[in-house]
Amino acid sequence: MTVTLEPPTPARPPASVAAVRVPNRTTGGELRAIKIVFYRELLRFLSDRIRIVTALVQPVLFLFVLGSGLGTLVNLGPGLSLRTFFYPGILGMSVLMTAMMAAASVVWDREYGFLREMLVAPVRRGSLVLGKCLGGAVIAGFEGLVVIAIAGLVQVPYSPTLMIEVFGIQLLLAFTICAFGMMMAARIQQMQSFMALNMLLIMPMYFLSGSMFPSRHLPTWLTVLNRIDPLTYAVDPLRRLVFDHLHVTAATRASLDAGVSWDGWHVPTLLEVGVVAVMGVFMLAVAIAAFSRSE
Amino acid sequence: MAGIPAVPGGAGREEGAGRLVAVATIADEEQRAVAVSARGLVKSYGDIQAVRGIDLDVFSGETFGFLGPNGAGKSTTISMLCTLLTPSAGSAQVAGFDVVRQRDDVRRHIGLVFQDQTLDGYLSAQMNLRLHGELYGVPASVLPERTERILKMVGLWDRRKSKVNTFSGGMRRRLEIGRGLLHSPRVLFLDEPTVGLDPQTRASIWSYIQELKATEDITMFMTTHYMDEAEYCDRIAIMDDGRIIALETPEALKASVGKDRIRITTDDDAKAIGLLGERFGLEANMSEGEVTFSVEEGEHFVPRLFSELPVAIRSVSVARPTLDDVFMAYTGRTIRDAEASASDINKQMMARMGRRPR
Numbered sequence: 001m002t003v004t005l006e007p008p009t010p011a012r013p014p015a016s017v018a019a020v021r022v023p024n025r026t027t028g029g030e031l032r033a034i035k036i037v038f039y040r041e042l043l044r045f046l047s048d049r050i051r052i053v054t055a056l057v058q059p060v061l062f063l064f065v066l067g068s069g070l071g072t073l074v075n076l077g078p079g080l081s082l083r084t085f086f087y088p089g090i091l092g093m094s095v096l097m098t099a100m101m102a103a104a105s106v107v108w109d110r111e112y113g114f115l116r117e118m119l120v121a122p123v124r125r126g127s128l129v130l131g132k133c134l135g136g137a138v139i140a141g142f143e144g145l146v147v148i149a150i151a152g153l154v155q156v157p158y159s160p161t162l163m164i165e166v167f168g169i170q171l172l173l174a175f176t177i178c179a180f181g182m183m184m185a186a187r188i189q190q191m192q193s194f195m196a197l198n199m200l201l202i203m204p205m206y207f208l209s210g211s212m213f214p215s216r217h218l219p220t221w222l223t224v225l226n227r228i229d230p231l232t233y234a235v236d237p238l239r240r241l242v243f244d245h246l247h248v249t250a251a252t253r254a255s256l257d258a259g260v261s262w263d264g265w266h267v268p269t270l271l272e273v274g275v276v277a278v279m280g281v282f283m284l285a286v287a288i289a290a291f292s293r294s295e
Numbered sequence: 296m297a298g299i300p301a302v303p304g305g306a307g308r309e310e311g312a313g314r315l316v317a318v319a320t321i322a323d324e325e326q327r328a329v330a331v332s333a334r335g336l337v338k339s340y341g342d343i344q345a346v347r348g349i350d351l352d353v354f355s356g357e358t359f360g361f362l363g364p365n366g367a368g369k370s371t372t373i374s375m376l377c378t379l380l381t382p383s384a385g386s387a388q389v390a391g392f393d394v395v396r397q398r399d400d401v402r403r404h405i406g407l408v409f410q411d412q413t414l415d416g417y418l419s420a421q422m423n424l425r426l427h428g429e430l431y432g433v434p435a436s437v438l439p440e441r442t443e444r445i446l447k448m449v450g451l452w453d454r455r456k457s458k459v460n461t462f463s464g465g466m467r468r469r470l471e472i473g474r475g476l477l478h479s480p481r482v483l484f485l486d487e488p489t490v491g492l493d494p495q496t497r498a499s500i501w502s503y504i505q506e507l508k509a510t511e512d513i514t515m516f517m518t519t520h521y522m523d524e525a526e527y528c529d530r531i532a533i534m535d536d537g538r539i540i541a542l543e544t545p546e547a548l549k550a551s552v553g554k555d556r557i558r559i560t561t562d563d564d565a566k567a568i569g570l571l572g573e574r575f576g577l578e579a580n581m582s583e584g585e586v587t588f589s590v591e592e593g594e595h596f597v598p599r600l601f602s603e604l605p606v607a608i609r610s611v612s613v614a615r616p617t618l619d620d621v622f623m624a625y626t627g628r629t630i631r632d633a634e635a636s637a638s639d640i641n642k643q644m645m646a647r648m649g650r651r652p653r
Contacts (some may be wrong), residue, residue, distance in 0.1 A: 029432040036429035044417055113413040120379065121430035122402040 041135025088239035089211025103181020104135030140174035177278030186290030330514035335385035347537035364633035380435030406475030416460035466497035485517035555593030
C-alpha cells in the first residue's frame with residue numbers, strides 16, 4: 001500500500017532511448033529541410049522508372065510523328081526539315097511535361113497524407129516548396145538531357161556550348177514551370193482535378209508558345225496569347241541557339257527564327273531569360289504564400 | 296520483447312490502482328510540471344461550436360486520454376493543441392509554449408501520430424525516419440543512432456530497407472509512433488492510435504505505448520473512442536458534445552458509478568434471493584438464469600457471501616463497472632447512442648447548409 005502513496009513519476013528507469021535536443025530554427029535547419037525535400041524528390045523519381053519513360057513519350061511523338069508527317073506538306077527550304085524546326089520546342093516541351101508532373105506529386109502527397117507530415121514540421125513552408133521546386137527542376141532537367149541527346153536524329157550538331165546553353169535554359173524553365181505547378185497545386189485537393197487542369201493548361205501553353213510556328217506575323221489575338229505564355233520566352237532563345245548551329249540561308253532564318261517582339265521592339269535573349277526567371281520567382285512566391293496560409 | 300508484458304502490469308497498474316495516487320497528484324501539483332494546459336478553449340465553425348470551452352491540465356509524464364463518441368470534439372481539441380487549428384477563443388500551452396504565438400516551438404516539442412496515415416509509402420522505413428529527423432532538425436551526428444534505436448524499439452529494424460507500402464497496418468502504425476518519438480518530443484499526441492486495427496494489433500500497439508511510458512520521459516495525450524483502451528490512461532477526460540463532462544482516473548471514474556455487479560448460480564435460487572435480502576439487505580433478482588445483485592467492492596463481498604450464505608453456490612462472477620457504464624452514468628446514453636445522434640446532427644447540419652443562409 002505504501003507504494004501507491006509515492007508520486008507516480010520518479011520510479012521510472014533512465015531513458016533507454018537517448019534524448020535529443022532539437023535546436024531552434026536556424027538558417028542551417030532550413031537548408032537541411034530544403035536538401036531533404038529535394039533528395040526525396042530525386043529518390044521518388046529514380047524509383048519510378050515508368051515515369052521516366054512515359055514523360056518522354058509525348059515529346060518524341062510530337063517530334064517524329066507530327067514532325068515527319070507534317071513535313072511532307074511543307075517545304076522550309078534546303079537542308080531544313082520540319083523536325084529540326086520543331087526540335088527547340090520539343091526541348092522545352094519535355095521539360096514542361098516533367099516539371100508539371102513533379103509539381104503534381106504534391107497533390108499525391110496531400111491525398112496520401114504525407115504532405116501533412118511535412119507541413120507540421122517546424123520549418124518554413126518556403127523551404128518545403130523551394131526544395132520541391134528544385135527537385136522537380138533537376139528531374140525535368142534530366143528528361144531534358146535525353147532530348148538533347150537525340151539532337152543528331154534531327155540533324156542538329158552535338159556542340160558542347162550549344163548543349164550547355166540549352167541545358168541551362170531547360171533548368172531555368174523547369175524551375176519556373178515547377179513553381180507554376182506548385183502554385184496551382186496549393187489549392188487543389190484531388191489528383192483528378194489537377195490532371196484535368198494540367199491538360200487544360202499544358203497543351204495551350206505548348207501550342208501558343210511558338211514551338212510549332214514562328215511567333216511573327218500572327219493574328220493579333222494569337223500574338224497577345226503568345227506573348228503572355230511563359231514558355232514563349234524559353235522556346236525563342238532555344239530556337240536561336242539551335243539555329244546558330246545550323247547551316248541555313250539568312251532568308252530562311254529570318255522567316256523561321258525572327259525572335260519575339262513587344263510592340264515592334266525586338267526582345268533580346270538575355271531579357272527573355274530574365275522574363276522566365278522573374279515569372280518563376282513570382283510564381284514561387286505565390287505558391288509559398290498559398291502553402292503558408294493553409295492549415 | 297520479453298520485458299514488455301511486465302511493464303504495464305508493474306508501474307502502470309499501481310499508479311492507477313488507488314485513488315490515493317490521484318490525491319497525491321493533486322497535492323504535488325505545485326511541483327509537477329504541467330505539460331499541456333488549456334483554458335476556455337473554443338472552436339466554432341460559423342454558428343456551430345465543435346468545442347465549447349475546455350479547461351484542462353496534463354502533468355508531465357502522464358498518459359492522458361480523451362474519451363468520447365465520434366463527433367464529440369476530441370480531434371478538434373487535439374488539433375488545436377497541436378497547432379493544426381487556431382482556437383476561436385481561449386488559450387493553451389503545450390510544453391510551456393503558447394499554441395498560437397509560439398507555434399514552431401510547440402511543434403518542435405511535440406510528436407504527432409495522426410488518425411490517418413502520413414508515411415511516404417514509396418520510401419523505406421529508414422528513409423521515412425531520416426526525412427522526419429532532418430525536417431525536425433535532429434542533429435546529424437545522432438540521427439543514425441537514434442533511427443536505429445527507434446526502429447529496434449518498434450520491432451522494424453529487420454524491415455528498415457523495405458518500402459512502407461509493403462507493411463501491414465500494424466507495422467505502419469508502429470513506425471508512425473516511432474517516428475513521432477524520433478525528435479524526443481516532450482509530449483506525444485496520438486489521435487485514435489488504434490482505430491481500424493484488428494484486436495491483436497491493437498493489443499500490441501498498446502503494449503508499445505505502455506513500454507514507451509516506462510522507458511521515455513514523455514507525456515502522452517491521446518484520443519480514443521474505445522472504452523477498454525481508455526483504461527490504460529492515468530487520467531481520462533470524457534468528452535461529449537464539445538465539453539469535458541468528467542476528468543478523473545479510470546478507477547475513480549468507475550468508483551463514481553459505484554457498485555460492482557455480482558451474478559451467482561446456486562442450488563436454490565429462490566431461497567438465495569430471500570436470504571440475500573434478509574441477511575445482507577441486498578435487492579437481488581433473477582436475470583438470464585442467474586441471481587444478480589449490485590454491491591460495492593464486489594471482490595471483498597464474495598468471501599463473506601461464501602461463509603455466510605447457507606445455500607450452496609455453484610458459480611460466481613463479479614463484473615466491475617466499465618467506462619461504458621461511466622459514460623452512461625454521466626450522459627444517460629451509451630457511446631453508441633451518442634454516435635448515432637451525432638450523425639443525426641451531421642445530417643441536420645448538411646441539410647441546413649443546403650438551404651440558404653438566414
